[in-house]
Structure formats: C-alpha cells, structure tokens
Amino acid sequence: MKIDFKEILTASMILFAVIDIVGSIPIIIDLRKKAGHIQSEKASIVAGVLMILFLFVGKEILNIIGIDVNSFAVAGAFIIFFMAIEMILGIQLYKDDQPETTAVVPIAFPLIAGAGTMTSLLSLRAEYDTINIIIAIVINIVFVYIVLKLSGKIEKILGKQGISVIRKVFGVILLAIAVKLFTANIKGLF
Template sequence: MNLFNMLPLVSPVAGSWTPNFDFEQILSAFLVLFAVIDIVGSIPLIVSLRHRAGTIQSEKASLVAGALLIAFLFVGERMLSLLGIDVYSFAVAGALVLFFLAIEMILGIEIHKIEEPKTVSIVPIAFPLVAGAGSLTTVLSIRAEFRVENIIIAIILNMIVVYLVLKFADKLEKILSPGVLNVLKKVFGIILLAIAIKLFSANLNLLINIL
C-alpha cells in the first residue's frame, strides 16, 4: 500500500455527488492527523491536568474537538475565499507549519512556545490541545488532496483514539515509559515530515499551474 498515493479532491456537484470512500485516503488522513494531534505524546500533560482538575470529561472533550475540526473542514475554505486565498496556497502554508511541527517532534526543540493554560475543562483539552492551530491547519491543508468524506472518517477515528487516551491516561502512562513515548514521538515526527514535504510539492505544482 502506498501511503502517499493521494487522489485529488473532487468537489461535490449538487444532485450528483455520491460518497467515494477510499481506505488508503482514510489511512493517510488518519496518520497525518494522529501525528499532528500527538495525543499519545500528550499523556504526561493530560495526567497532570487530571490531577489538578480531579477529572476530565473525555466524551465532551472528544465531541467538541471533533466538531471543531469537522466545522473548520467546511467553513475554513469559505473563510479563506473571503480573504482571497485559494485552498492550494493555504495547503502550501499548512505544509510549512507541519514541517516545523515535525522538526520539533524529531529534534525535541521548541520553535513555537505556547503558555500553559490554567483551566482544564473544554479548554485546554478540546482546544487547543486536540483541535489546535496545527490540527485545524492540517484539516484544511489535506482537503486539497483527500475527499471530504474520507477526512471526516479520519477525524472520527482520531477522536475515538483521543477519547480512549483521555479515559485511560493514567493507565497508559504506567504502561508507556517516557522513553517509549519519546520514541513514538520521533517516529511520528518523521512520518509527518515526509507527509509535509509531499503535501508541499504536490500543491506547489498545482499552484504554479493555475497562476
């Protein structure tokens, strides 16, 4: 299976659009979002927040984060059109964001510092930990490569993973040592870096062709 065999997005036409589910696209979109959200790497932070707040509403956090991602998938392009920006330009910009996120994950450096929030309800779990700038940018960026229905399924699958991690964060922290978490973070960082380069080159070519 070729992870990077990305098919172009086909916009639905009223009255003639039918879902076209593609397992390869779903898997690719799932891995991209999984790497960007990095919920496994956030387990120590989640455990810390749980200790301070006493409890985390796993269901609510997952539902809100998923709703934000899906909403941005549909509304984000309209917002861009109002600003006079096409989806390919945004995808190129998004690929650069993914590139730097991957560099952070691989090298263990901090390029963009985010202050730790002081509340532990929907904020910061649903936003910005799960549905943050990186994942929102990613959702709109990969729309230039994948069909919408496949991205939605990938989002839902990721929210299931998010729910399970939030629900069993304490147990997972005991199972996964800091060393294992660090290795996983670097592995998904390399995957994310490769995807960012592919996303950048593909959309840059499309952008040059339409100019």
C-alpha cells in the first residue's frame, strides 16, 4: 500500500464524475425548497462512511453471492456507460421517485453513494491501492459537503446553462472511463 498521487487524482475524478454532485444541484435545490433545510454535514458523513464500508466489505458480499470483482467491474462499466449517456444526451434512463424530505436517506443514499458510486468503488479496488481510493473518497466527500452547503450560490453563479455544460463534459469523461473499465476487466473473465 503506497500513496500514489496519480491514482488519487484518477480515482477522485472517477468518483467526482459518478457522484455528479454538480449535476445534482437542481435536485438539491428542489429538496431545499420542499423542506427548507439540508443536513449537509450528516449527509456527507453518512455517504462517506457508506462508501468506505462498501470499499472494504463489498468484495466479500460479492464472494458470498458468487460473483468475482472482474464480473462486477464489467457490470459497473455498463452502469457507468448508461449514466454517461444520460449526462451527455440529457435524458433519463433510470427513473427514481423524488424524495419527499432532505433527510440523510435521499441525499447520502442514493444521491451521493448510489449504485453507480458503489460499482465504481469496487471497480477502482480492482485497479488501485485501497489507501488511494480512501483519500479520493475523502476528497469527494469534502467537495460534496461544500456543494451541499453552497448549492444556492452555485446555482446563481453557474446558471442552468453552466450546470448543463459541466454535466456534459463529465458525461464524456465518464464514457471514456466506462470503456477503459470494460476493456481492462473483460480479459479477466476469459
């Protein structure tokens, strides 16, 4: 286990794109309007703990079910691919009910630490040192906290067009990551 800044940067960017907290600003703003307050600290801490726990026990859970990390990573590549398509084309393939409150559940899970994030964590674990992934998680949780705290101001600064451009740019990055993940792990299945 060694700290590798390239791995930290890559893992941070992957998680940043998958979590897509900037793209979630419209949802966060809607939640704030409905409930009047968002528990930024609590949501960030719970999401971080969930992500780190899954990083360590996710593989064991898969082993119990009888699925290897390569298979999960390939499946994750498909999920990330479809998330990227959603971001680039501005369509919604996955339908989810709008949460009614701003409690930890709708924000920490599934908004921040959702299925795509969990899949990405296991995929990253197949390629990178655990310490570098944990540092990447912490960096992202700090960024998530800042965005949750300043979501109203960020919306005013970026505007709808700015948020749309950011989503599309990260969608393309995510698409490239999905292709890399698929090609790196598909070999391990044969």
